[in-house]
Amino acid sequence: MNSVKKIIFLFLVSYSSFIIAQTVISESDDIQNNIKKLDSITKHKKLANLKIKAKSTLDKYYFKLAEASVLNSEHKLKEAITSYYEAIKFSEDLKNDSLKGIVYGKIGAMYLMRENLTKALINFNNAFKFLPENKNDSNYVGLRLKKGLVYSYMEDLAGNRNNLPWLLVAAGKQKSRILEANIYNNAGTYFLEAQIPDSAIYYFTKSVQIREAIKNLPSIGQSYNNIGTAYYNKGDFSTALRYFEQGCIWRIKGKAPFQAVVESYVNIGKTYYKLKNNSLAMSYASKAYVLADSIGNGNIKQKAAAVLKDVYIESGNYKNALMYQDIYFHITDSMYGDRKRDEIANLTLEYETDQKLKQDSLKRVEAETAVKFEQEKQEAISKRTTVIITLLILFLSVVAFFAYTFFKSNKEKQKQNDVITKQHSQLQAKQTEINDSINYAKNIQNALLPPRLVFEERNKEYFIFFAPKDVVSGDFYWASSVKENNLDLFIYITADCTGHGVPGAFMSLICISFLNEIINEEKITDVAEILNRLRKKLIQTLADGQDGLDGLVCLLDNKTKKLNYAGANSRFFIAHEKDHILTEYKTDKMPVGKGPRQDVPFVCNSIQLHEGDIIYTFTDGYPDQFGGPKNKKLKVKNVEQKLSEMVDQKLSVQEEEIKKFFTNWKGDKEQIDDVTFIGIKV
Incomplete structure (x- = not known):
């Protein structure tokens, strides 16, 4: 009898534990699914009750999901991430990959809601590593759909x-x-972005048929608006107008967000303009402009301003046309300038926060050694450089956009009447602003070049002659020291990217970023392998282009005075202290980029140097400069002769002679390319 009682007791305990576990899961799901409907007091009351019940590891996992959901709804991003990473730790304790994948999916959705597309995509991909593929699982399918939304927002047609x-x-x-209707809507969006409007209409129509069948009123309006956009892109403006108007009506019926209704007004207005009904076009666009301004929606306000500008030009009111064009430019500057700069300024803080949260929540903090401190410092420098490069690229993109719009606008205005011509001075002022912006970009690019302190710490004497052809340069130089594991190395690079000016500057920024990854992060010090990896990254990044660089990588061992070098279409000189004889060295005849020999590895060469020897490296902008009495190229042999004449002088004197020689040869001729010339005494 006692044995029977014991068995019954154990069964009741086990069954009660099972019931409690199911209760915790159910209550956790209830909080997450109804997070928007619950007030703050109710959410925290339910959460506190759930915490008391969470005894097992699985219970704690579901509690952390609910806790993260509450924190996310209160815009406490750091705390929410902490809870999600603690949930990941519990899933690892349970050795359950599916539970881990669920967490990564929720983190990805959180970043998608905040429009942090890169982090959203990373976390969605992490989720798919752990979740089993299942076309019948609505949660898994929903994650794939969210990933498609990320691709759409990123305009990544290939990914979509x-x-x-x-x-x-x-x-x-x-x-x-x-969910089925949302998938068809996503398909329509892809074909719309791919400029295949007939396929877009097909899938948008499938989506709206389902939404009408289930009476999903706000989404019906979205579908009709999307169909209207597809017909508008086809040039069928009458049909587009009919769908835009239906979309507006359904959005109002379905109590869609107010900005969706305002967007419909813009679409109707721009379609009336295409149908030559300027009166109604102005009416709808004006209404949209005022309403968008009242809710602070710059994107819709900009679109409305564009329609009003076109209408006023069509009606001959060039004064108002110019006013709305200026408003359009101002909003563009605000949207793509200030907002993006604020986002970029927060990237470093966000990165450091994420790393700290991962370490704290997963309890992986380890004692730091001197070597690790040096590595983390190099990583921090690399990350900050990436932030600056991203800022500069975005900044130059905005400048390029304004420049293009300015010249196009100026050409159109010349064809119009005298009223537009009088505004020429205002457009000239915009050109001045653009030039000022490019000059500011030069200061940012200069900040990315290695500081002189890097050279001064490792070299007795040196000089750097850096002369861009335009304001910003396609030439660049890069340097870093490696002082660990009893090594004392100095590595520096002299490089000439394809093009000059703004295109060359873009290439130099990309190459500097990749070199930071290869040398500072991946710790590659083999000079040939540096060029091999840089070539591979450039070909992968610039898949459809022939851009690349010519350059030279030098690695100097400060202890042994041994020089390892590898180069692409470059040459350099070494002056020997012993006899002051100048020796020329050449490198591989192929670029770092696409070409007939892109699969051929670069070769590492070695030279034993002695104290007092001088290394001269330079880009082809120096010897290729036209000038002199017969307006011919300077040529390498004349550069060699000039170096031979002054090899016994101090490098500070040589620097001035190098500059003077180049300037005198060029005379009043235009500089044809960027110039970089570096001399280093061992």
Whole structure:
């Protein structure tokens, strides 16, 4: 009898534990699914009750999911991430990959909601590493759909194209008709972005048929608006107008967000303009402009301003046309300038926060050694450089946009009447602003070049002659020291990217970023391997272009005075202290980029130097400069002769002679290329 009682007791304990576990999961799901409906007091009361019940590791996992959901709803990003990483730790304790994948999916959705697309995509991909593929699982399909949204926002047609076939197969397997309709809407968006309007109309129509069947009123308006956009892109403006108007009506009926209704007004207005009904076009666009301004939606306000500008030009009111064009430019500057700069300024803080949260939540903090401190310092420098490069690229993109718009606008205005011509001085003022912006970009680019202190710490004497052809340069130089594991190395690079000016500057920024990754992060010090990896990254990044660079990588061992070098279409000189004889060295005849020999590895060469020897490296902008009495190229042999004449002088004197020689040869001729010339005494 006692044995029977014991068995019954154990069964009741086990069954009660099972019931409690199911209760914790159910209550956790209830909090997450109804997070928007619950007030703050109710959310925290439910959360506190859930914490008391969470005894097992699985219970604690679901509690952390609920806790993160509450914190996210209160815009406490750091705390939410901490809770999600603690949930990951519990899933690892349970050795359950599916639970871990669920967490990564929720983190990705959180970043998607905040429009941090890169982090959203990273976390979605992490989720798919751990979740089993299942076209019948609405949660898994929903994650694939969110990934498609990220691709759409990033305008990544290739990524969306690869993801779409899987989603379309899964669409027909869904119990949730809302999810099925959303998949078809995503497919329509892809074909719209791919400029295949007929296919876009097909899938948008499938989506709206489902939404009408289930009476999903706000989404019906979105579908009609999307169909209107497809017809507008086809040039069928009458049909587009009909769908835009239906979309507006459904959005109002379905109590869609107010900005969606205002967007419909803009679409109707721009379609009336295409149909030559300027009166109604102005009416709808004006209404949209005022309403967008009242809710602070710069994107819609900009679109409305564009329509009003076109209408006023069509009606001959050039004064108002110019006013709305200026408003359009101002909003562009605000949207793509200030907002992006604020986002970039927060990248470093966000990176450091994420790393600290991961370490704290997963309890992986280790004692730092001197070597690790040096590595972290180099990584921090690399990350800050990446932030600056991103800022500069965005900044130059805005400048390029304004420059293009300015010249196009100026050409159109010359064809118009005398009223537009009088505004020429205002457009000239904008050109001055653009030039000032490019000059500011020069200061940012100069900040990315290595500081003189890097050279001064490792070299007795040196000089750097850096002379861009335009304000910003396609030439660059790069330097770093490696002092660990009893090594004392100094590595520096002299490089000439394809092009000069703004295009060359873009290339130099990309190359500097890759060199930071290869040398500072991946710790590669083999000079040939540096060029091999840089070539591979450039070919992968610039898949459709022939851009690249010519250059020389030098690695000097400060202890042994041994020089390792590898180069691409470059040459350099060494002056020997012993006899003052100048020796020329050549490198591989192929660029760092696409070409007939792109699969041939670069070769590492070695030279034993002695104290007092001088290394001269330079880009082809110096010897290729036209000038002199017969307006011919300076040529390498004349550079060699000049160096031979002054090799016994101090490098500070040589620097002035190098500059003077170049300037005198060029005379009043235009500089044809960027110039970099470096001399280093061993």
